[in-house]
Amino acid sequence: MIESHPLVFGEQTLVRGVLELPGSMTGWSRGAVVCTPLLHQNITSYRPLRTLARRLAEEGRPVLRFDWPGCGDSADPAEPGVSAWTVAVHDAVAALREQTGVAEVALVGLRIGATLGMAAAVEEPVVSELVLLAPFPSGRTYLRELSAFQSLSQDPAVEADQPVPPHPEGSMEASGFLLLPEEVAALEALDLSTLDLAPLAARRALIATPRPDRRVAAFAERLAAVGLDVANVIEGDLTKLLEGTNHSVLPRSCADLIVGWLQGAEAQPAPARRSPPQRTALTLAPAATREDAVVLQTERGTLMGVTCEPSTAGGDDAWVVFLNAAKVRKVGPNRLWTTFARHWAQSGVQSFRFDSHGVGDSDGAAGPDEVAVDDDAQYYEPGFVADTLDAFAWLAASKGARRFALVGLCSGATWAFSAALVDERVVSVALVNPRTLFWDERATSLKAWAEARQIARSPSQWHTVLRRGMRWWATDAARGGILSARGRGDDSWHTTEILSCVRRLAARRVEMLCLFCAGDRGIPYFERHLGPDFCSLLAAEGVDVEVINGPDHTFRPLWSHAVLRRALERPLGRAGVLGDVATGGPDRVDAGTG
Numbered sequence: 001m002i003e004s005h006p007l008v009f010g011e012q013t014l015v016r017g018v019l020e021l022p023g024s025m026t027g028w029s030r031g032a033v034v035c036t037p038l039l040h041q042n043i044t045s046y047r048p049l050r051t052l053a054r055r056l057a058e059e060g061r062p063v064l065r066f067d068w069p070g071c072g073d074s075a076d077p078a079e080p081g082v083s084a085w086t087v088a089v090h091d092a093v094a095a096l097r098e099q100t101g102v103a104e105v106a107l108v109g110l111r112i113g114a115t116l117g118m119a120a121a122v123e124e125p126v127v128s129e130l131v132l133l134a135p136f137p138s139g140r141t142y143l144r145e146l147s148a149f150q151s152l153s154q155d156p157a158v159e160a161d162q163p164v165p166p167h168p169e170g171s172m173e174a175s176g177f178l179l180l181p182e183e184v185a186a187l188e189a190l191d192l193s194t195l196d197l198a199p200l201a202a203r204r205a206l207i208a209t210p211r212p213d214r215r216v217a218a219f220a221e222r223l224a225a226v227g228l229d230v231a232n233v234i235e236g237d238l239t240k241l242l243e244g245t246n247h248s249v250l251p252r253s254c255a256d257l258i259v260g261w262l263q264g265a266e267a268q269p270a271p272a273r274r275s276p277p278q279r280t281a282l283t284l285a286p287a288a289t290r291e292d293a294v295v296l297q298t299e300r301g302t303l304m305g306v307t308c309e310p311s312t313a314g315g316d317d318a319w320v321v322f323l324n325a326a327k328v329r330k331v332g333p334n335r336l337w338t339t340f341a342r343h344w345a346q347s348g349v350q351s352f353r354f355d356s357h358g359v360g361d362s363d364g365a366a367g368p369d370e371v372a373v374d375d376d377a378q379y380y381e382p383g384f385v386a387d388t389l390d391a392f393a394w395l396a397a398s399k400g401a402r403r404f405a406l407v408g409l410c411s412g413a414t415w416a417f418s419a420a421l422v423d424e425r426v427v428s429v430a431l432v433n434p435r436t437l438f439w440d441e442r443a444t445s446l447k448a449w450a451e452a453r454q455i456a457r458s459p460s461q462w463h464t465v466l467r468r469g470m471r472w473w474a475t476d477a478a479r480g481g482i483l484s485a486r487g488r489g490d491d492s493w494h495t496t497e498i499l500s501c502v503r504r505l506a507a508r509r510v511e512m513l514c515l516f517c518a519g520d521r522g523i524p525y526f527e528r529h530l531g532p533d534f535c536s537l538l539a540a541e542g543v544d545v546e547v548i549n550g551p552d553h554t555f556r557p558l559w560s561h562a563v564l565r566r567a568l569e570r571p572l573g574r575a576g577v578l579g580d581v582a583t584g585g586p587d588r589v590d591a592g593t594g
Contacts, residue, residue, distance in 0.1 A: 006293030017066030139187030301363030305354025329360030
């Protein structure tokens with residue numbers, strides 16, 4: 001059985017990671033450090049790389065995964081740039097050796113994580129094996145891809161509700177994230193073809209790309225020329241690690257390739273097993289905010305989360321709880337939950353963000369981690385509400401929590417609504433872009449079918465579908481049409497249930513926010529059941545409703561992060577969870593990289 005241990009390491013920057021230990025082993029000779037991508041690809045590949053780490057641990061290798069400085073749950077670097085990232089790799093290798101006593105370390109990197117890992121390996125020769133999965137041949141190539149992806153994610157026909165503030169000169173917005181000028185400049189200078197390979201201590205290298213890449217092949221030849229045993233292979237299934245947050249998986253073929261290649265090295269004598277890590281907390285400047293890793297043992301398996309507490313915590317019994325959006329891990333889309341938690345902590349707010357079953361670092365069934373499942377029902381199973389109630393129970397027992405404010409986006413909004421209905425300790429609930437409030441197997445299909453008929457009457461609405469993915473929507477719409485043709489299109493019970501439940505929460509004085517981005521795919525659900533003027537109807541029942549022009553479903557334009565944060569502060573303030581909140585913070589609340 002694999003043991004997962006969260007830890008914090010590093011001196012220049014506090015880096016958060018997870019150590020996967022082969023539970024049945026008494027000693028290990030070889031370990032691995034996983035270097036994830038940055039930005040959006042960090043979010044989409046997180047669960048597949050966890051799956052890979054655990055596969056390696058099953059074969060007897062301790063594995064350390066970590067969040068880059070300025071990424072995920074790690075602290076922001078004092079001096080951002082490639083040097084902060086390469087130092088993090090050195091610190092990760094040192095932490096793995098210190099915690100496990102391994103003699104040799106393999107470096108496993110994906111995309112820009114592979115490129116950065118390679119740059120770190122030549123700076124400090126501490127790595128014995130290299131696994132480079134679809135590496136970018138240069139930082140400039142990576143920046144060009146980010147620029148193209150940013151252009152595709154923007155809809156020029158959509159106008160923002162407010163003027164968009166300018167970014168710092170030399171910085172780069174990339175699909176909901178910001179690369180600082182120092183980071184952009186450092187990536188511009190990063191090139192595998194110019195690395196000095198003389199100090200490299202690695203003996204072997206596996207380079208895998210989904211298709212032939214001339215520049216990567218040339219780098220493989222350079223490695224071979226300095227004496228490495230190099231395997232340069234084509235593995236088309238690598239693209240499935242980056243299909244999208246809800247569809248990225250680690251195909252068995254990819255795992256078998258990596259695990260099998262690493263098993264080909266001759267093992268050294270195994271050292272004695274070390275004790276599990278003790279350092280799990282980090283303190284963030286300037287307000288001495290403390291964040292600590294939490295491991296919850298539940299009936300459904302282990303859940304992992306992070307508490308965020310201000311230095312002045314101790315008297316308030318209210319906690320904000322952030323919920324996952326489908327398969328987006330606890331940092332939230334575009335790292336929003338992490339940055340919001342830290343911002344609010346400066347005003348005395350305590351919060352908890354955690355991964356539900358099958359998401360991020362938490363336990364889950366193995367099947368969905370290897371094969372993508374095209375079924376929205378997986379995001380709405382009742383177990384996610386049970387996970388939320390387990391989080392409440394832990395916070396009450398360990399932290400003295402007596403009041404809870406829930407923040408959820410997409411399916412997380414549905415879980416938040418359901419949890420508020422069954423637990424009277426909930427005093428505030430923020431529903432951000434909910435797609436449905438009550439799940440049944442027909443919900444998304446009937447909604448997509450209604451949307452298709454609307455688009456047929458108004459073709460200008462096609463851009464709302466194109467922005468979120470035509471293939472999945474078309475499948476839903478076709479199913480909805482079939483259901484309607486067969487007389488199974490009556491889901492009118494939602495109307496009565498929505499109003500009944502909203503009134504129950506209002507009677508308990510629960511502060512409610514329902515926030516939509518204009519054109520979001522959840523709006524047709526409310527129009528279908530409450531009518532085209534659903535905003536006024538909900539407002540009359542005590543719900544604070546707002547529709548924002550400009551952002552997409554996950555608030556990818558950077559300027560919209562502060563708009564969302566300020567909207568969430570309204571119900572939190574009315575519920576007494578937020579006191580004198582520092583609403584005058586920067587409009588770009590996340591200057592991090594993942």
